[in-house]
Amino acid sequence: MTQASLNPDRSNRSSLGLSIRKRFLSSEPLRGYSLLSPTLLTMLFGLAMPLLVLFGLSFWLQDYVDFIKTFSLQNYSDFFAKPIYSAILMKSIRISAMVTLVTVLLAYPMAYFIAFRIKSNKLVWLILITVPFWTSYLLRVFAWKLMLGYNGVVNSGLKSLGLISEPLEFLLYNPTAVAITLAHAWAAFAILPIYVSLEKIDRSLLEASRDLGENAFMSFIRVTLPLSMPGVIAASLLVFIPTVGDYVTPSLVGGPSGIMIGNIIQSMFGKAFNWPLGAAISVISMLTVTAMVCLFLWGTHRLRRAVA
Amino acid sequence: MSKRRPWWRPSGFMIYAVIYLTFIYLPVLFLPLFSFKEKKLSYNLRVIREC
Numbered sequence: 390m391t392q393a394s395l396n397p398d399r400s401n402r403s404s405l406g407l408s409i410r411k412r413f414l415s416s417e418p419l420r421g422y423s424l425l426s427p428t429l430l431t432m433l434f435g436l437a438m439p440l441l442v443l444f445g446l447s448f449w450l451q452d453y454v455d456f457i458k459t460f461s462l463q464n465y466s467d468f469f470a471k472p473i474y475s476a477i478l479m480k481s482i483r484i485s486a487m488v489t490l491v492t493v494l495l496a497y498p499m500a501y502f503i504a505f506r507i508k509s510n511k512l513v514w515l516i517l518i519t520v521p522f523w524t525s526y527l528l529r530v531f532a533w534k535l536m537l538g539y540n541g542v543v544n545s546g547l548k549s550l551g552l553i554s555e556p557l558e559f560l561l562y563n564p565t566a567v568a569i570t571l572a573h574a575w576a577a578f579a580i581l582p583i584y585v586s587l588e589k590i591d592r593s594l595l596e597a598s599r600d601l602g603e604n605a606f607m608s609f610i611r612v613t614l615p616l617s618m619p620g621v622i623a624a625s626l627l628v629f630i631p632t633v634g635d636y637v638t639p640s641l642v643g644g645p646s647g648i649m650i651g652n653i654i655q656s657m658f659g660k661a662f663n664w665p666l667g668a669a670i671s672v673i674s675m676l677t678v679t680a681m682v683c684l685f686l687w688g689t690h691r692l693r694r695a696v697a
Numbered sequence: 698m699s700k701r702r703p704w705w706r707p708s709g710f711m712i713y714a715v716i717y718l719t720f721i722y723l724p725v726l727f728l729p730l731f732s733f734k735e736k737k738l739s740y741n742l743r744v745i746r747e748c
Contacts, residue, residue: 495717495720498717501710506711521722529724531728532724532725532727532728573721573724
C-alpha cells in the first residue's frame, strides 16, 4: 500500500501545491508581477495610498479640531472663489518655469564640456559637480541667505569696494532671490541627465555631419541638440516638478512677495489648521503641474518632429 | 596629430566650467567661513562687559 493511499488528504494537498507551482512557473506575467511585487507594494503603500488619502481628505470639511466626514466640494469652490490661491499657484509655476529655464541653460554647456571636451578623468569632474550637493538642502538655502543678506557677502563686498554706501535691500526676500537659490540648489539634477544623453551620442554621427559639410554650430543644432533632447526634457522635469511645490526656499529667502503654493499648503496643514483645504490645494496643484508637464511633453514632441 | 591646448590658454568652455563651479561652490564654501564670524550683538555685549 502506498503512502498516498494511506493519507489521501496529504496527497491532495501536495498535488494542489504542485499544480500552483506549475501554473506559476508557466505563467510569464505572474512571474513578472511576483518579481516586481516589492516595488509594487512600496509604490502602493508609499505613494498611491497617501495620494488617495489626500484626495479623500480634500472632500471633507474642517470644524475646529474635527473633520466633517461628508462629501463636499466646498474646499475646491473656496480655492476658486479666492483669487489669491490661483494667483500664488500661477506665481509658483512662473518662478519654477524661470528656474527650470535658467538651470537647464546653465547646465547644458557644463554637461557638454564634460561629455565632449574632457578626454580623461570625467569621473573627477562629475564628483566635483556633485560635491556641493552632499551638504544639506537647508544649509545651501541658508548659504544664499548669507550671500544675499543685508550684511551678507554681496553687500559687504560692494561696500568694501566703495561701489555702494548703504547695503542693497532688494537682493533678499523677493522672487528673484528664490529663483537664484532654487537654480543653485537643483543644478546637479540638471547636469547629470543632460550629460548622460550627450555621452550616449554616437560620435560617428557628428563626424558624418562634418563630412557632409555642416559647420560646428549647425552640426550641434541638427545632430547634438536633437539627440540630447531626452536629457534636456528629463532635466527640465526633474527641476520643474519639485520646485513648484518647494516651501523651504520661499520661506527662508522669499519674504512676503516670494511665497509660493507650498507655503500656503504648509500653513493649511500647520497654523491655519485646515487640512481638507490644504489637501484640496495640493490636489489642484498636482493636477496643474501634471497638465503643464503634459503640455511641455507635447510641445517638445511636436518640436522634435518639426526639426526631424 | 592633435595639438593639446596649453593650460595657460584655457578654452571658452574651460572658463565657463570654472565660473560655473564657482557659482555652485561659493555659497557652500562661505558657510564654514561664517562659522568663525562672531555675532555683532554678542560681540558688543562682551565689549561692554569688558569695559
